[in-house]
Amino acid sequence: MKPMNVTEKLGVNKYELDEGHPHIEVHEEVCREKCPDLACLFVCPANVYREHNGKIVADWAGCLECGTCKVACPEDALYWIFPRGGFGIVYRSG
Amino acid sequence: MAEDKFDVIIVGAGVAGSTAAYLLARQGLDVVLIERGPYPGSKNLSGGVLYGRVLHELIPDFWEEAPVERCITNQVISFVTGEASFNIDFKNQAFNRPPYNAFTVLRAKFDRWLAEQAEEAGAMLVPGIKVDRVLRDEGRVVGIAAGDEEMFADVVIAADGATSFLAQEAGLRERIPTHQVATGVKQVIGLPRETIEERFHLTGNEGVAYTIVGCATHGVAGGGFLYTNLDSLSVGLVMRLDDLVRQKIKPAEVVEEFLANPLIAPLVRGGKLLEYGAHLVPEGGVAMMPRLYADGMLVIGDAAGLGINNGFTIRGMDLAIGSARAAAEAILEAKAASNYSAAGLSAYSRKLDASFVMADMRTYALAPRFFENDRLYTAYPELLTGLLTQIYDQPAQPKEHLLPTLMKSLKSSDVSLMDLARDMLAGVRAL
Numbered sequence: 001m002k003p004m005n006v007t008e009k010l011g012v013n014k015y016e017l018d019e020g021h022p023h024i025e026v027h028e029e030v031c032r033e034k035c036p037d038l039a040c041l042f043v044c045p046a047n048v049y050r051e052h053n054g055k056i057v058a059d060w061a062g063c064l065e066c067g068t069c070k071v072a073c074p075e076d077a078l079y080w081i082f083p084r085g086g087f088g089i090v091y092r093s094g
Numbered sequence: 095m096a097e098d099k100f101d102v103i104i105v106g107a108g109v110a111g112s113t114a115a116y117l118l119a120r121q122g123l124d125v126v127l128i129e130r131g132p133y134p135g136s137k138n139l140s141g142g143v144l145y146g147r148v149l150h151e152l153i154p155d156f157w158e159e160a161p162v163e164r165c166i167t168n169q170v171i172s173f174v175t176g177e178a179s180f181n182i183d184f185k186n187q188a189f190n191r192p193p194y195n196a197f198t199v200l201r202a203k204f205d206r207w208l209a210e211q212a213e214e215a216g217a218m219l220v221p222g223i224k225v226d227r228v229l230r231d232e233g234r235v236v237g238i239a240a241g242d243e244e245m246f247a248d249v250v251i252a253a254d255g256a257t258s259f260l261a262q263e264a265g266l267r268e269r270i271p272t273h274q275v276a277t278g279v280k281q282v283i284g285l286p287r288e289t290i291e292e293r294f295h296l297t298g299n300e301g302v303a304y305t306i307v308g309c310a311t312h313g314v315a316g317g318g319f320l321y322t323n324l325d326s327l328s329v330g331l332v333m334r335l336d337d338l339v340r341q342k343i344k345p346a347e348v349v350e351e352f353l354a355n356p357l358i359a360p361l362v363r364g365g366k367l368l369e370y371g372a373h374l375v376p377e378g379g380v381a382m383m384p385r386l387y388a389d390g391m392l393v394i395g396d397a398a399g400l401g402i403n404n405g406f407t408i409r410g411m412d413l414a415i416g417s418a419r420a421a422a423e424a425i426l427e428a429k430a431a432s433n434y435s436a437a438g439l440s441a442y443s444r445k446l447d448a449s450f451v452m453a454d455m456r457t458y459a460l461a462p463r464f465f466e467n468d469r470l471y472t473a474y475p476e477l478l479t480g481l482l483t484q485i486y487d488q489p490a491q492p493k494e495h496l497l498p499t500l501m502k503s504l505k506s507s508d509v510s511l512m513d514l515a516r517d518m519l520a521g522v523r524a525l
């Protein structure tokens with residue numbers, strides 16, 4: 001198989017995008033205080049989190065809803081809920 | 095909606111939730127099965143095979159109707175280092191006769207079918223609704239809230255998967271610590287049916303399941319997997335989250351390396367990516383199990399932390415089905431006694447305890463700790479492949495007997511004789 005990056009892989013997936021309703025927010029002040037490694041930046045299988053102009057942003061549209069970040073990150077660092085009913089990742093194989 | 099009251103509200107239409115809905119509806123109870131995805135299975139990933147005997151007890155010969163992919167007749171455990179691999183390759187055609195041992199399934203198809211069985215039995219399936227929280231009255235759970243809507247029932251079953259926010263929200267479970275879950279990352283790779291059968295030496299609907307231990311995970315506790323579906327492969331890694339965080343590993347990168355590994359690359363060659371998914375896997379064993387019941391509420395399946403990995407088999411779906419059966423039986427008894435308090439529902443815990451589910455959870459209670467041993471993921475695969483390299487390598491020099499070869503391999507490895515003895519004993523006890 002030819003190598004693919006994560007963006008290309010997510011591009012194969014089906015999503016019902018809930019525009020204007022982000023289901024993730026990063027509380028950066030908690031990250032900087034409690035999470036020296038900034039775990040979200042590497043641990044997410046969908047590379048949802050990245051640093052942009054020195055701030056952590058969440059590209060929530062590509063989220064696979066696995067919950068890895070929610071378990072790995074300090075308790076209050078993330079507002080992370082499932083997308084509204086019917087929205088988000090739609091696995092066709094699973 | 096506030097006027098409606100059901101006997102049972104089930105949150106999550108995975109294998110646990112749909113099985114419970116099927117069993118309860120068949121007994122004439124008013125059951126609503128709520129699924130946050132647009133259809134059952136749309137949020138679910140199978141990271142393993144379905145050991146189907148328990149489902150066969152509930153839905154006899156389910157494989158004749160259900161969308162199963164392949165019947166597993168070939169199980170392979172592979173110890174992999176950079177260039178070498180050592181396989182335990184077991185085949186038994188007896189597994190290809192009813193009541194089949196194990197099937198690969200794709201959850202978006204399989205879970206949909208199972209929920210349909212529940213619907214045909216009389217359960218009401220409500221997809222596309224996310225349950226936000228449980229409703230309480232004087233402490234006891236009396237229903238659920240989803241957005242502005244409220245629904246009421248005698249019992250709420252949390253079957254909402256490994257993250258189980260509902261069990262957490264209801265106070266049955268603490269926040270999950272990183273060492274009790276693993277992150278599974280999976281690619282579904284399309285290949286023509288004939289290619290799969292030729293490549294993996296399969297006839298008809300036979301299938302193979304690989305478990306891969308070693309460099310695939312960069313020393314992170316966990317392993318790789320590869321399963322054959324009808325015309326696709328499910329390939330990926332499961333890595334314990336505390337190790338991922340500690341070693342600052344990027345799962346996406348490690349998966350890409352895994353696919354390029356000389357053992358894996360020829361198996362997926364020419365394939366086309368159909369889906370890229372990730373899911374949490376409960377790996378904490380008995381130690382991570384929440385309180386299973388409260389006044390008006392039960393927890394089943396992944397949400398109850400039911401998962402077993404003994405190195406050979408990785409199980410979750412069969413345990414989910416077993417827990418659903420215990421829950422359904424307990425609810426029927428609670429209904430007969432009109433007692434949905436924690437005491438009235440406590441039969442769930444007793445029934446689960448008496449079933450294969452908790453028997454196996456207890457049998458493998460030491461397995462999670464055994465698999466915390468770093469040597470399993472680096473030192474032992476290297477020792478094994480190193481030893482076999484010595485055995486097969488034919489230099490223009492005199493060879494030594496097996497035992498001194500083994501001793502030299504041990505000496506040059508990171509494993510001491512004491513480690514080996516200790517780990518073997520621990521393995522015998524845990525597995």
